[in-house]
Amino acid sequence: MTTDKAEELLAEVKLRRTRQRVDILTALINAKAPVNQAQIMESLGKSSPNKVTIYRVLESLIETGIVHQAYIQDRCAYYELGHNCTAQQCHPHFTCISCKETRCMKDVELPMAKSSDGFVIKHQQVRLEGLCPNCSQAVEGSTGNQAGTTNG
């Protein structure tokens, strides 16, 4: 797919333009939600870089600031582009307790916690849990059925 954007970004942050970096960054650009190492590997198929390379590339991308570690779920880190985040706060991430899907809440804004008593707050991360539109409807609409069981 269109790797132009990835190559552009790599040039911007002055990282060597290797095939692996371009592919991994492209996977992140195309992702509709934060992804983990295994998902990146899967999305790149047979030509995917080695697991170790993926972790190392993610590390270098995070160092430059163009990628963030969005959250950790089931002892596994999920990554996304940082272009929707301010230096201080990223958008909250919402996980549905019924269907287990996680998504970015880009339209939700929360004030920063106020620094006090000598604490200097540099970064704030918010995780939300609850029912997504699909699952909350299922709960309302059915009598006793658990949400999420309608997607078979």
Added chain:
Amino acid sequence: MTTDKAEELLAEVKLRRTRQRVDILTALINAKAPVNQAQIMESLGKSSPNKVTIYRVLESLIETGIVHQAYIQDRCAYYELGHNCTAQQCHPHFTCISCKETRCMKDVELPMAKSSDGFVIKHQQVRLEGLCPNCSQAVEGSTGNQAGTTNG
């Protein structure tokens, strides 16, 4: 130490009063900050229950609601009593980027994110990062010295 409180809590939530549960819960009651499995084991010394037991006891305590998983750091979960939390939101946890210590910000309150577009937000968790009073002072006070290096 005073295991009375632990035994009381166990009775309240109708869990069997085993030595292991009492000890682990007592360790959590005495802890001044969230602790992980290894720290619980260490604090209980030679008489500590098996690692597996600690995880299983924590699981049962979390199920009853008297214990929370506060946060995950370095792929490792930290637990604390839930008595300072509402059903919807726990106090934020602050990690100092200089000395790496994490502490509970019980006096910081943040509004809940507003549910919108069919999302039902049931729980909100906030993580803060920055400089603790000690380390922020060290940065101010010194010329070029990194914060945290003053604590030998």
Added chain:
DNA sequence: TCAGTAAATGCAACTGAGTTGCAAATCCAT
């Protein structure tokens, strides 16, 4: 108080995300 039983514990072996060391491959400045 004691026996029966369901629940809890301990052990050993496992899982799986993430890391490390090192040799081979690749990028890019000259």
Added chain:
DNA sequence: ATGGATTTGCAACTCAGTTGCATTTACTGA
């Protein structure tokens, strides 16, 4: 093109957390 620094791949490792199963323990009811 070529030399050297950077990057990659592989294999082997680490370590938090889990699983299966035999043994032990807490509670119930007589």
